[in-house]
Amino acid sequence: xxxxxxxxxxxxxxxxxxxxxxxxxxxxxxxxxxxxxxxxxxxxxxxxxxxxxxxxxxxxxxxxxxxxxxxxxxxxxxxxxxxxxxxxxxxxxxxxxxxxxxxxxxxxxxxxxxxxxxxxxxxxxxxxxxxxxxxxxxxxxxxxxxxxxxxxxxxxxxxxxxxxxxxxxxxxxxxxxxxxxxxxxxxxxxxxxxxxxxxxxxxxxxxxxxxxxxxxxxxxxxxxxxxxxxxxxxxxxxxxxxxxxxxxxxxxxxxxxxxxxxxxxxxxxxxxxxxxxxxxxxxxxxxxxxxxxxxxxxxxxxxxxxxxxxxxxxxxxxxxxxxxxxxxxxxxxxxxxxxxxxxxxxxxxxxxxxxxxxxxxxxxxxxxxxxxxxxxxxxxxx
Amino acid sequence: xxxxxxxxxxxxxxxxxxxxxxxxxxxxxxxxxxxxxxxxxxxxxxxxxxxxxxxxxxxxxxxxxxxxxxxxxxxxxxxxxxxxxxxxxxxxxxxxxxxxxxxxxxxxxxxxxxxxxxxxxxxxxxxxxxxxxxxxxxxxxxxxxxxxxxxxxxxxxxxxxxxxxxxxxxxxxxxxxxxxxxxx
Numbered sequence: 001x002x003x004x005x006x007x008x009x010x011x012x013x014x015x016x017x018x019x020x021x022x023x024x025x026x027x028x029x030x031x032x033x034x035x036x037x038x039x040x041x042x043x044x045x046x047x048x049x050x051x052x053x054x055x056x057x058x059x060x061x062x063x064x065x066x067x068x069x070x071x072x073x074x075x076x077x078x079x080x081x082x083x084x085x086x087x088x089x090x091x092x093x094x095x096x097x098x099x100x101x102x103x104x105x106x107x108x109x110x111x112x113x114x115x116x117x118x119x120x121x122x123x124x125x126x127x128x129x130x131x132x133x134x135x136x137x138x139x140x141x142x143x144x145x146x147x148x149x150x151x152x153x154x155x156x157x158x159x160x161x162x163x164x165x166x167x168x169x170x171x172x173x174x175x176x177x178x179x180x181x182x183x184x185x186x187x188x189x190x191x192x193x194x195x196x197x198x199x200x201x202x203x204x205x206x207x208x209x210x211x212x213x214x215x216x217x218x219x220x221x222x223x224x225x226x227x228x229x230x231x232x233x234x235x236x237x238x239x240x241x242x243x244x245x246x247x248x249x250x251x252x253x254x255x256x257x258x259x260x261x262x263x264x265x266x267x268x269x270x271x272x273x274x275x276x277x278x279x280x281x282x283x284x285x286x287x288x289x290x291x292x293x294x295x296x297x298x299x300x301x302x303x304x305x306x307x308x309x310x311x312x313x314x315x316x317x318x319x320x321x322x323x324x325x326x327x328x329x330x331x332x333x334x335x336x337x338x339x340x341x342x343x344x345x346x347x348x349x350x351x352x353x354x355x356x357x358x359x360x361x362x363x364x365x366x367x368x369x370x371x372x373x374x375x376x377x378x379x380x381x382x
Numbered sequence: 383x384x385x386x387x388x389x390x391x392x393x394x395x396x397x398x399x400x401x402x403x404x405x406x407x408x409x410x411x412x413x414x415x416x417x418x419x420x421x422x423x424x425x426x427x428x429x430x431x432x433x434x435x436x437x438x439x440x441x442x443x444x445x446x447x448x449x450x451x452x453x454x455x456x457x458x459x460x461x462x463x464x465x466x467x468x469x470x471x472x473x474x475x476x477x478x479x480x481x482x483x484x485x486x487x488x489x490x491x492x493x494x495x496x497x498x499x500x501x502x503x504x505x506x507x508x509x510x511x512x513x514x515x516x517x518x519x520x521x522x523x524x525x526x527x528x529x530x531x532x533x534x535x536x537x538x539x540x541x542x543x544x545x546x547x548x549x550x551x552x553x554x555x556x557x558x559x560x561x562x563x564x565x566x
Contacts (some may be wrong), residue, residue, distance in 0.1 A: 029550040049541050056533060059413050061420035069420045143455035155506065157498050263547040272525050288477045331496070333514050338497065351422050356418075356425035362495070367519030 068177055070360035073353075076180045077361070080130015087368035089361040091145045093136055094128030095270055096327030097277065099318035101150055107288060107313035110244050111236035113342030114152045122151045123316065126329045127223045127273055130163070131154045135374045136270040138187035140219050140259040146228040146250070147334030148316075161354075162228035162250065168300035169210045173353035179207070203281055210301040218258050223273040224282045225254040232336065232344040232354075233297035235287075245291035247344060248306070250284035250316060264361050270375050274382075275320050281319035284314050298347040323371040323380050333362040390557065394453045400446045402560050407439055410483065412533050415565045419526075433488075434501040440485035447478060459552040475540060480532045486510075487528060491521035 033041065061067050085093055100120050107116030115121060129136060130143030143163050150158040170176040182196040201208050220226040230248040237243050254276075265271070277281060290309040298304045316327040324330045337345055337355040345351045392398065411432065418428035458467050492499045493509035494517040500506050511517060546554035556563040 003426060033549070038549070045544045045548060046543065048544060049537060052537060052540065056416060058410065059420075060416035067420070068422060070422060071420075073422070146543070155498065155508070156504065328513070331513065333495070334499070335497075352424065352426035353422035355429075356422050359425075363519065363522050366495070366515040366522070 013328040021081065042289050051367055059355075067189045068174055068351075070356040072280055073173065073177055073357050074360045074364065076177060077132055080180055082185055084132065084134050084371065086365050087093075087132075087134045087367040088128075088365060089132055089374075090131055091128035091147075092132050092134035093270075094126045094145075094324055095273065095380065096322045096324060096329035097125045097127060097320070098320045099123050099125075099316065101286070101314055101316050103314040104312070106311050108238070110246060110288065110290065110311065112236055112239040113158065113236075114156060115150050115151040115338040115357050116342070121153075122320070124149050124151070124173050124327075124329050124332070126324070126327075126332070126334070127270070129269065131234065134371075137266045139190050140221075140269070144219075144223055144226060144228075144269070146223075147329075147332070149329075149332055149334065150340075152340055156340045157338055158340045158343065159332070159334050159336065160230055160248075161334040161358075162230050162248075164219070164226045164228055164230060165214050165231070166336065167210045167213050168209050168231045168302055168350065169214065170350075171206050171299050171301045172205075173357075175204055175207065176350075176353075179204075197259060200255045206299070206301040213303060221259045221272070222254075222276065224276045225256050225271055227251050228284070231300040232335075232348045232351050233291065233300075234339070235297075235344040235346050236345060237342050245295070245297045246288045247291075249287045249289065251287050253283035253285065253315075267379070268376065271379075274375075274380055277318060277321045281317045284316045286314050286316055300350055302350060320382055323377040325370075326377050330370075330373075333358050334357065335362075383558075390454060390456050390562040393558055394449075394458055396449055397446075397453055397455075398558055400449065401558055404439065404442055404446065404481070407435060407442070408532070411435055411439065412529060412536070415529055415530070417518060418540060430500075430502075433492075433499065436488050439481060440489070443478065443481040443485075456557050459546070459550075459554055461546075461550050461552040467545065468533055470496065470542070473535060473542075476535055477532075480528060480535060484525065484528045484532060487521050487525045488555040491518050491525055494521060 039108055057063065061069055074089050081092065082088065088094075099122075100119050101123050103118055105116070107113075108118075110116070125146060125148040128145040128147065129138060130145060136142075143165060145161060145163050147161040148159065152158065155373055170179060182200040183192045185191060186193055199210075201204035228250040233245045233247050236246050237245050289304060289313045290311065291297060291304060292308060295304045295308070322329075331381065335355050335358050337351060339345070387508065393401070414428050414432050414435075418425055418432060422427060457472065462470065488505060489499065490511045493511040494514050496513045498506055499509070511521075543555055546552055553563075
């Protein structure tokens with residue numbers, strides 16, 4: 001308030017007072033306020049100040065304790081998966097990989113992003129298993145994830161977090177959250193309550209349809225021979241400013257092999273990935289699917305119709321693997337909205353929510369002591 | 383170059399312009415900041431505004447500080463006691479400091495986390511700190527703490543000017559008013 005420069009405080013205090021008394025006398029002192037007037041004015045000031053504080057608290061969600069916030073969402077992940085110091089709150093178990101992406105230039109007509117111009121860019125990534133437990137056993141039916149960071153010239157980046165599901169089971173963050181709540185284990189039986197799961201499915205037909213699609217795709221035997229899907233639609237902008245909605249998929253060059261029954265091996269998937277990448281580089285084609293007008297771009301539970309144009313824009317090669325403990329990928333938040341110029345989010349409500357929730361998880365784990373991961377550097381060298 | 387207190391009644395036009403422009407920006411930023419951390423659907427949109435406006439405030443506060451040092455300022459009203467003048471001066475130093483440090487902490491924490499610091503389109507800022515999650519965690523908490531402190535300092539500033547304007551009635555608001563004060 002009433003400003004005075006850092007270095008002329010003395011001047012203002014002394015000199016200012018003098019000047020005032022000499023040169024700037026008050027025209028005349030105001031008449032005293034009556035008690036009622038004084039009270040009304042003080043009350044008015046109080047109301048204004050309370051209004052400002054109230055507006056601030058309102059914007060911060062203090063008056064809506066039921067509102068779904070990133071913090072409440074991550075709290076729920078922690079209730080389901082536990083708190084594991086230094087680990088991601090979901091997709092906690094993982095290993096890091098490095099390689100490069102060779103663009104063939106075919107994507108440039110859809111997006112001006114540098115990544116789609118012909119040429120090679122370095123990539124760092126992380127394969128992961130869904131769930132908050134970093135020491136979980138590899139369950140072949142569990143969701144497999146692949147986070148990638150493409151490092152473009154001039155420090156520009158593209159980050160994406162994909163999974164091996166053909167569609168996402170939840171249409172918005174609230175549905176995802178409600179499913180987490182419904183899948184909480186009962187403290188007595190240590191099992192989720194089947195009635196709660198059934199009630200969730202009954203009230204979310206889009207999830208039932210998505211699960212049917214997911215079940216029609218039998219999981220593959222490994223991390224290396226499965227496709228990874230971006231699921232959400234994105235808006236691509238080309239050099240002429242024309243926009244197109246696209247989804248992307250990494251289609252494996254390694255031939256599909258069905259998962260063979262149940263296994264007792266705890267790190268089956270990760271050990272398989274390490275063995276395979278140490279034998280030969282692993283490759284995927286990055287394929288863009290282009291939406292037609294009318295295709296849903298804000299709902300990742302729905303597949304686009306067959307026959308949509310597909311553009312193979314280049315090949316991802318991953319040729320080295322590293323433990324989470326030693327790789328810089330551990331410290332990357334694979335926020336799906338870290339996008340280069342030429343790519344932008346669609347109206348899918350999941351995208352902004354993912355960005356917010358990933359950031360919340362990242363902030364929490366950033367301040368924690370880092371515990372050793374399941375796949376240690378020794379495990380990788382084995 | 384030290385600012386002269388003069389017989390001027392008001393801060394200079396450029397000082398008043400910068401004051402009200404920054405008041406609007408800072409209040410907007412405090413609202414966006416507290417809303418975005420509690421938001422899922424609007425998070426991305428709000429963050430995309432928060433980053434460039436924060437950097438704009440950082441630039442403006444530097445311009446404003448230099449401008450402040452180069453200009454003469456009106457004296458405090460005679461109604462203010464030495465203690466009040468000290469409090470006013472201290473709160474001004476606090477506000478200037480917070481307006482400078484808070485955007486820097488924001489820039490620093492994004493640097494430590496190695497988020498690309500996109501202002502708009504392909505315009506990005508360079509990182510000013512090394513990649514360190516611990517550093518990020520500390521700066522992230524600091525950013526929130528300073529934001530609350532800034533909000534409280536604003537409430538105190540607003541309360542004091544209301545008190546002077548409505549109770550003491552010494553015309554303090556006219557020193558910074560966006561309109562030209564009538565000549566004595």
